[in-house]
Amino acid sequence: MTFTKGKSEETVVQPDTGRRRFLTSSAVAGLAGASLSLGLAACNKNESAASSAAASGAGGASGGDASAAINWDKYEVHPGKLDTYYAFSSGGHSGDLRIHGLPSGREIRRVPVFNIDCMSGWGITNESRKIIGTRPNGQLNYINGDTHHVHMSYTDGVYDGKYIFVNDKINARVARVRLDTMECDAITQLPNVQGFHGIFPDKRDPLDEKINYTTRVFCGGEFHIPQPNDGRDLNDPKKYFCLFTCVDAKTMQPRWQVKIDGNLDLVASSYDGKLACSNQYNTENGVHYEEMMAAERDACVFFNVARIEAAVKNGKFFHIGNSTVPVVDGTHEANADPKTALTCYVPVPKNPHGVNISPDGKHYACSGKLSPTATVISHELVLKWFDGGLKEPRDTVVAEPEIGLGPLHTGFDGRGFVYTTLFLDSQIVKWDLAAAIKAYQGDKNAKVVVDRIDVHYQPGHGFTSMGETRQPDGQYFISDNKFSKDRYLPVGPLHPDSSQLIDISGEKMVLVGDHPLYPEPHDSIMVRRDIIKTRQIYDLNEFPLAVKTPKENRVERQGKKVTVFLTSQAPTFGLREWTVKKGDEVTIILTNLDKVEDLTHGFAIPFYNISFVVHPQQTQSVTFIADKPGVFWCYCTNFCHALHLEMRSRMIVQA
Numbered sequence: 077m078t079f080t081k082g083k084s085e086e087t088v089v090q091p092d093t094g095r096r097r098f099l100t101s102s103a104v105a106g107l108a109g110a111s112l113s114l115g116l117a118a119c120n121k122n123e124s125a126a127s128s129a130a131a132s133g134a135g136g137a138s139g140g141d142a143s144a145a146i147n148w149d150k151y152e153v154h155p156g157k158l159d160t161y162y163a164f165s166s167g168g169h170s171g172d173l174r175i176h177g178l179p180s181g182r183e184i185r186r187v188p189v190f191n192i193d194c195m196s197g198w199g200i201t202n203e204s205r206k207i208i209g210t211r212p213n214g215q216l217n218y219i220n221g222d223t224h225h226v227h228m229s230y231t232d233g234v235y236d237g238k239y240i241f242v243n244d245k246i247n248a249r250v251a252r253v254r255l256d257t258m259e260c261d262a263i264t265q266l267p268n269v270q271g272f273h274g275i276f277p278d279k280r281d282p283l284d285e286k287i288n289y290t291t292r293v294f295c296g297g298e299f300h301i302p303q304p305n306d307g308r309d310l311n312d313p314k315k316y317f318c319l320f321t322c323v324d325a326k327t328m329q330p331r332w333q334v335k336i337d338g339n340l341d342l343v344a345s346s347y348d349g350k351l352a353c354s355n356q357y358n359t360e361n362g363v364h365y366e367e368m369m370a371a372e373r374d375a376c377v378f379f380n381v382a383r384i385e386a387a388v389k390n391g392k393f394f395h396i397g398n399s400t401v402p403v404v405d406g407t408h409e410a411n412a413d414p415k416t417a418l419t420c421y422v423p424v425p426k427n428p429h430g431v432n433i434s435p436d437g438k439h440y441a442c443s444g445k446l447s448p449t450a451t452v453i454s455h456e457l458v459l460k461w462f463d464g465g466l467k468e469p470r471d472t473v474v475a476e477p478e479i480g481l482g483p484l485h486t487g488f489d490g491r492g493f494v495y496t497t498l499f500l501d502s503q504i505v506k507w508d509l510a511a512a513i514k515a516y517q518g519d520k521n522a523k524v525v526v527d528r529i530d531v532h533y534q535p536g537h538g539f540t541s542m543g544e545t546r547q548p549d550g551q552y553f554i555s556d557n558k559f560s561k562d563r564y565l566p567v568g569p570l571h572p573d574s575s576q577l578i579d580i581s582g583e584k585m586v587l588v589g590d591h592p593l594y595p596e597p598h599d600s601i602m603v604r605r606d607i608i609k610t611r612q613i614y615d616l617n618e619f620p621l622a623v624k625t626p627k628e629n630r631v632e633r634q635g636k637k638v639t640v641f642l643t644s645q646a647p648t649f650g651l652r653e654w655t656v657k658k659g660d661e662v663t664i665i666l667t668n669l670d671k672v673e674d675l676t677h678g679f680a681i682p683f684y685n686i687s688f689v690v691h692p693q694q695t696q697s698v699t700f701i702a703d704k705p706g707v708f709w710c711y712c713t714n715f716c717h718a719l720h721l722e723m724r725s726r727m728i729v730q731a
Contacts (some may be wrong), residue, residue: 146579151588153180161541162603163554164226164240167191168596171221173242173253173260178541178552178602179577181591189251189260190221190244195713197688198260201696202663207263217265222246224598225342228255229290229325230279233347233437233546237607239325241277241293248272250295250323256611262328266321267399271299274343274354277325282349282381292331294352294379295321296340300361303335304397313363319403320354320379332388333396334406336377336419337361342430346455347437347546353378355428355442359421373423376431376442376451378458379406383418415464422458422469424451425476430485434494435548439474439509443483443496449476450483450496452512475512477524479505485599487540489550489580493526497535497555503528504538504555504578506585529585531576533559540580541602549604553578553585556597564592573597612673612692619695623667626650637661638702644677644690645669647719649710653726660702667695678713681727689714705731 153159159177167174171191175184190208192199199208199216209217221244229239240253248269252262266272274296281287300316302309309315320334338359345352356375362368384404387393393402404418411417425447433440433455440453452475460466482500489495494507506527515522534557541552560574572592579586616622623629623641629650632639638660643650644667656662668677668690680687683704690696712723 146586146588148588151179151577151579153177153182158605160605161552162605162608163600164228164603165556165593165597165600166223166226166242167594168224168598169220169222170594171223171244173223173226173240174593174597175258178554179589181575181577181589185258187253187258187260189242189253189263190218190223190247190249192216192219194687195689197696197698200686201688201698203696204260207260209263209265218247218249220246221249224273225275226599226601227276227544228601228603229277230545231290232288233279235542235545235601235603235607236289237603237609239290241275241325243272243275243295245271245273245298248297250275250293250328252325252328255608257614258610264323264328264330266295266297266319266323266330267401268301268303268305268333268396269295269297269319269321270301270305271297271339273298274341276343276345276352278345278349278352278381279347280349283385290325292381293323293325294343294345295323296343296354297321298339298341300339300358304399306397313361316361316363317407320352320377320406321401322352322381322384330401332384332393333401333403334379334384334418335403336406337408337421338375338377340377341428344431344433344440346433350381351378351455351458352381353431353440355424355431356421357427357429369426372426374426374428375421376424376428376440376453377406378420378422380418380420380462383416383462387418414461414466417462420458420461420469420472422451422453422472424453424473425449430483432486432488432544434488434509435490435543435546437546441486441494441496443486445482445484445499448478448481448483450479450486450494450507450512451476452509452516473516475509475516477507477512477515479507479525480528484536485538487538487543487553488548489540489543490548491550493550493580495538495540495553495580495585497538499534499536502533502535502557503530504535504553504585506580527583527585529578529587531555531557531578531587532563532574532590533557533561537597537599539600539602542604544601551579551581552602553580554600554602556593556600558596560592563590570595613671614691614693616667616693616695619667621665621697622695623650623665626669631655638663640664642666642725643669644679644712644723646675646677646717647712647723649679649712649723649725651725653728655728655730656702657730658702658705661699662702663697663699665695665697666690668692675716676714677716677723679710680713681708681710684708687713702727702729705729 161178163176165174173187188198198204226242228235248266253260277290278292281291297318300318302315322331338356340354343354358368359374387404388402406419425444427446428442429445431442442451454474457472480498480501484497486496507525511522511524535555537556542548555576557574576590631654638656676691678689708727710725
């Protein structure tokens with residue numbers, strides 16, 4: 077990670093504001109060319125105001141003067157020292173989960189989830205293939221994924237360090253990753269969903285006051301499709317709709333789904349367990365681009381969890397196609413009466429992207445993307461609407477400040493300030509939530525925007541340290557930017573993404589570091605290191621197939637099926653060689669008997685697509701057809717011992 081130095085050491089590096097203005101104007105021109113008049117007039121007005129403010133030194137990019145007084149050692153993690161935070165990030169179209177240390181920015185690990193990983197053997201071992209899922213012919217169901225959002229399980233609104241849940245947008249899957257071993261232990265396919273984007277666990281169970289931990293995972297379906305999508309009604313948009321899905325966090329099976337109007341984007345859940353919500357675009361239910369842009373507003377839709385659960389319990393649901401998951405009707409038409417409604421559609425400016433709840437659980441911030449505004453919705457007023465106490469869903473809005481061009485994702489610091497990424501402005505804006513509410517009520521003296529800082533360039537997702545919990549600490553903001561022109565050494569047409577670390581602990585935001593990321597991560601969370609409790613060695617008894625002692629090394633044959641029971645213990649495998657016949661189905665069960673932390677062994681067979689690792693006291697297995705006769709040296713792929721190169725065994729395949 078590269079750290080910006082103080083002026084006494086070298087010139088402070090700030091983003092090229094001329095380039096930022098060029099990118100902004102180009103983006104706005106492109107939108108204008110698409111006839112997106114809504115909000116752009118206000119955007120241009122806001123841009124002019126922002127430019128004037130920057131030129132006069134008021135409200136512009138901070139960091140220059142503030143950086144001179146910063147103790148830069150605060151952000152360095154010296155050799156032998158540990159980072160303060162774990163950052164868990166989606167890997168985008170790599171299909172994995174990434175773990176960084178902060179503030180250093182060190183990439184510590186990549187956890188394979190929806191991808192094949194040649195180092196660990198994920199997608200190669202029998203154990204991982206069972207989790208990913210295979211077809212009758214033995215091939216994996218899918219060999220790729222597109223992870224977007226990662227969120228941790230909760231106990232009473234605070235991360236509990238047990239699980240991470242992550243989505244696969246391409247193939248509509250949700251995965252659960254154990255945080256004691258940092259390995260995926262379950263993957264579930266969502267029925268009748270395409271383009272699964274937003275995901276968020278509940279922060280406590282809403283129906284049982286004795287339960288205060290995550291029991292559900294809420295999943296938003298983005299692409300509306302004909303239901304069922306089995307070849308009928310292909311060109312009848314009236315049969316198209318999206319589904320919001322609730323998955324049981326323990327069994328990892330879908331509990332229920334909600335039919336809705338519009339496309340779902342990101343998801344948030346309340347701290348009292350009563351509501352889940354998702355920002356929406358294409359509330360027009362259009363199929364083509366221009367049809368999706370007809371309405372002046374889209375929505376943030378709220379789901380009344382208790383009412384949905386009751387409807388399912390009372391049998392007020394239907395099924396789609398061959399799916400057995402109960403589906404309730406959450407459309408506008410079916411939910412006109414607030415006192416019985418399952419959903420509440422709150423109108424917000426065009427094409428919102430991102431909805432986040434404040435740490436006190438009182439407000440949701442839903443940004444407009446094609447409007448320079450962030451809409452603040454009251455949790456209490458949404459509940460009041462469901463009780464029939466408000467006439468219109470729009471009455472739940474308590475603030476809508478103009479904050480800049482292209483607002484997307486929002487984080488909170490616990491001190492009343494809000495931080496939003498501005499995609500078109502290439503900035504992070506800091507604004508005062510209480511002041512925004514006062515301004516909405518008519519207070520012309522309320523100062524809403526208190527600071528801005530340029531980033532490099534086009535920030536998408538942004539998040540604060542512990543910001544999605546009841547215990548935000550207000551130390552850092554990470555801006556994950558989509559463009560990194562001129563920021564790093566050139567590496568060809570594919571540029572890295574740029575992740576920038578911003579100190580938000582003071583009055584002014586200060587850019588204190590940046591690092592390149594392999595494209596394209598999306599959302600992340602920043603978690604205090606004391607919350608994560610990992611294991612360093614497995615328990616041998618966890619594995620039913622474990623080869624527990626060297627005496628158990630053997631080869632068993634049942635007809636054409638051969639099972640090789642094998643141990644690894646530095647610097648040898650338990651068998652010097654074994655013999656099979658061409659055409660045999662061979663299963664190798666390998667147990668690492670070493671008990672030393674970090675003593676991982678690998679196992680590879682040339683020309684057989686076999687490569688995986690076993691950690692101390694772990695067992696993994698592979699199955700393949702021995703279709704090539706000859707001698708094949710099975711070797712350890714993971715450096716483990718001074719005699720690592722000699723750690724081999726022979727597989728002899730007779731013709």
